[in-house]
Amino acid sequence: MLTALAAITTFSSSQALAQDGEKPQLTVYTYDSFVAEWGPGPAIEKAFEARCGCDLQFVALEGGVDILQRLRLEGASTEADVILGLDMNLMEDARALELLAPHEADTSALELPIEWDDDVFLPYDWGRFAFVYDSEALPNPPDSLEALMDAPEDLKVIISDPRTSVPGLGLLLWIKHVYGDKADEAWERLSPHILTVASGWSQAYFSLFMNGEAPMVLSYSTSPAYHMAFDKTDRYQAAEFKEGHYLQVETAAMVSGTDEPELAHAFMDFILNEDFQRHIPLGNVMYPAIDLGDELPEVFDRLIEPESYTFSPAEVSQHRREWIREWLNASSR
Numbered sequence: 001m002l003t004a005l006a007a008i009t010t011f012s013s014s015q016a017l018a019q020d021g022e023k024p025q026l027t028v029y030t031y032d033s034f035v036a037e038w039g040p041g042p043a044i045e046k047a048f049e050a051r052c053g054c055d056l057q058f059v060a061l062e063g064g065v066d067i068l069q070r071l072r073l074e075g076a077s078t079e080a081d082v083i084l085g086l087d088m089n090l091m092e093d094a095r096a097l098e099l100l101a102p103h104e105a106d107t108s109a110l111e112l113p114i115e116w117d118d119d120v121f122l123p124y125d126w127g128r129f130a131f132v133y134d135s136e137a138l139p140n141p142p143d144s145l146e147a148l149m150d151a152p153e154d155l156k157v158i159i160s161d162p163r164t165s166v167p168g169l170g171l172l173l174w175i176k177h178v179y180g181d182k183a184d185e186a187w188e189r190l191s192p193h194i195l196t197v198a199s200g201w202s203q204a205y206f207s208l209f210m211n212g213e214a215p216m217v218l219s220y221s222t223s224p225a226y227h228m229a230f231d232k233t234d235r236y237q238a239a240e241f242k243e244g245h246y247l248q249v250e251t252a253a254m255v256s257g258t259d260e261p262e263l264a265h266a267f268m269d270f271i272l273n274e275d276f277q278r279h280i281p282l283g284n285v286m287y288p289a290i291d292l293g294d295e296l297p298e299v300f301d302r303l304i305e306p307e308s309y310t311f312s313p314a315e316v317s318q319h320r321r322e323w324i325r326e327w328l329n330a331s332s333r
Helices: 002-019 041-052 064-077 091-095 145-150 166-193 201-211 223-231 261-271 298-302 313-331
Strands: 025-031 055-061 082-087 122-134 157-160 194-198 216-220 236-239 245-255
Touching: 025 064, 025 261, 041 055, 041 261, 055 064, 064 082, 064 091, 064 166, 082 091, 082 261, 091 313, 122 166, 122 201, 122 223, 122 261, 145 166, 157 166, 157 201, 166 194, 166 201, 166 216, 166 245, 166 313, 194 201, 201 216, 216 236, 223 236, 223 298, 245 261
Parallel strands: 025 055, 025 082, 157 194, 157 216
Antiparallel strands: 082 245, 122 216, 122 236, 122 245
């Protein structure tokens, strides 16, 4: 109730300021695909501004790793009020900066495949990492990591760098979860199939894969939903692997030093509202963090639903640099 009252007070105050010609501004750091014209950002901005009478400003960075780096560099002087786009594998590193505040949002509507009780990081969507393939170029894709590694060497895939890309880090953790102490051997076996290591997901997917550079790309199991809904094609599909798939949960967090704390809290409350969440499935092409019922696009019923798993955020924070070094060493052999 206190949170709701704070939100109402914020909206009332903001509307009064708007009538005086002075709109309060809320700055949200996020990633470029979120704010693209085809992403969920523009619709979410319009919906929130209609509620708050404020000016919502998205600052677009390349990805979650870049958001974390920007926050680390700016420290307490950051202009961000909210950061949106850190997945659970970056949470502990962000928490260690001691720049974030409890969100105080009502999480009773959360619908995730895992339990969630974090009071700082608020989920807004989730998905599973997967290799998406072009069914016209590759009618019989591998059905497991093992099959991919054992495939003829002319089968090439595009991946992303785990140092700079959230999906790249996801693949690193996926292979580590499946192969454990033998992950370095798995990377050695996979290396001949890697056409290139892109700096980020957008470059890998749109600049390379969609231009036919390779028949498979590291992406998400939900990516085909975009092509089904907008391109009206089943050509692009996600390969379901027998070993299961690594889970990703994306989150938002409030900056403790924000100049607009009430407005920031109001935005955090808004994240699990249907007016935010309905733009996630086909805008961000991920699963929403709440149950949208009949509003969930029917193309999501046609996606693979593999077994999924994850390391804890603490495990990732503790071992991430070590596992990246392992990947670098194995890939250079």
